[in-house]
Amino acid sequence: xxxxxxxxxxxxxxxxxxxxxxxxxxxxxxxxxxxxxxxxxxxxxxxxxxxxxxxxxxxxxxxxxxxxxxxxxxxxxxxxxxxxxxxxxxxxxxxxxxxxxxxxxxxxxxxxxxxxxxxxxxxxxxxxxxxxxxxxxxxxxxxxxxxxxxxxxxxxxxxxxxxxxxxxxxxxxxxxxxxxxxxxxxxxxxxxxxxxxxxxxxxxxxxxxxxxxxxxxxxxxxxxxx
Numbered sequence: 001x002x003x004x005x006x007x008x009x010x011x012x013x014x015x016x017x018x019x020x021x022x023x024x025x026x027x028x029x030x031x032x033x034x035x036x037x038x039x040x041x042x043x044x045x046x047x048x049x050x051x052x053x054x055x056x057x058x059x060x061x062x063x064x065x066x067x068x069x070x071x072x073x074x075x076x077x078x079x080x081x082x083x084x085x086x087x088x089x090x091x092x093x094x095x096x097x098x099x100x101x102x103x104x105x106x107x108x109x110x111x112x113x114x115x116x117x118x119x120x121x122x123x124x125x126x127x128x129x130x131x132x133x134x135x136x137x138x139x140x141x142x143x144x145x146x147x148x149x150x151x152x153x154x155x156x157x158x159x160x161x162x163x164x165x166x167x168x169x170x171x172x173x174x175x176x177x178x179x180x181x182x183x184x185x186x187x188x189x190x191x192x193x194x195x196x197x198x199x200x201x202x203x204x205x206x207x208x209x210x211x212x213x214x215x216x217x218x219x220x221x222x223x224x225x226x
Contacts, residue, residue: 012037018055019161028092029120029152031177034198034206038123039092040065041159044077047084053077056159065091066099070106085113090147090155094119100133104140116143118151122184125196131188138189146182149174180208 013024020041028039038059045052057073059065069089078085095103095117107113117137124130138144147155149170156169184196197209 015161020056020159021161022165025160031120038065041090043088045086064099066095088116090118092120093123096123097129097133118145118147120147125184126194134188
């Protein structure tokens with residue numbers, strides 16, 4: 001029987017089998033729009049178990065998806081504390097500064113855990129606490145990347161519910177936003193000024209623009225490979 005926190009974090013657009021619905025995935029992982037709810041598709045691989053654990057969850061009004069994973073999902077799935085564990089998160093939004101601190105504390109307590117994070121968007125990308133938080137994770141060995149087209153295809157095949165699903169998913173129209181967020185992530189990790197501007201257009205539709213003003217930002221653009 002599902003517990004209360006399972007229903008809270010695994011209700012909207014997620015099936016009982018732990019798959020995300022096709023409509024929810026397409027909507028919430030589209031980098032050209034700014035959805036409020038944060039979704040996480042996750043994969044846990046244990047060194048003593050050949051079969052990975054794959055499922056998904058989302059944030060609630062009181063708790064981000066990362067905290068739910070750390071405090072509930074991981075503790076429920078862990079059987080042998082000595083076993084090495086590789087975790088991959090595919091997130092609709094990158095972790096905020098507060099969650100980055102919780103992730104650091106979690107990894108400090110779990111030295112056998114390796115974490116890779118893919119993000120569709122960067123959360124409040126100009127807030128310095130969020131930028132510092134992402135850098136701090138990379139500094140302790142966490143890999144952070146913007147989701148590219150092969151990653152979208154993998155998530156489609158792995159996490160999206162099979163009912164009425166297209167055979168394949170290759171959203172080429174995401175390419176400009178993948179490039180913009182990849183550039184911004186490089187700017188964050190290299191600790192240089194933001195290159196990404198997001199403003200409101202007609203009907204509150206977000207308008208994205210690139211602002212490259214100096215050589216540091218140009219180098220960041222060169223190193224961003226979506």
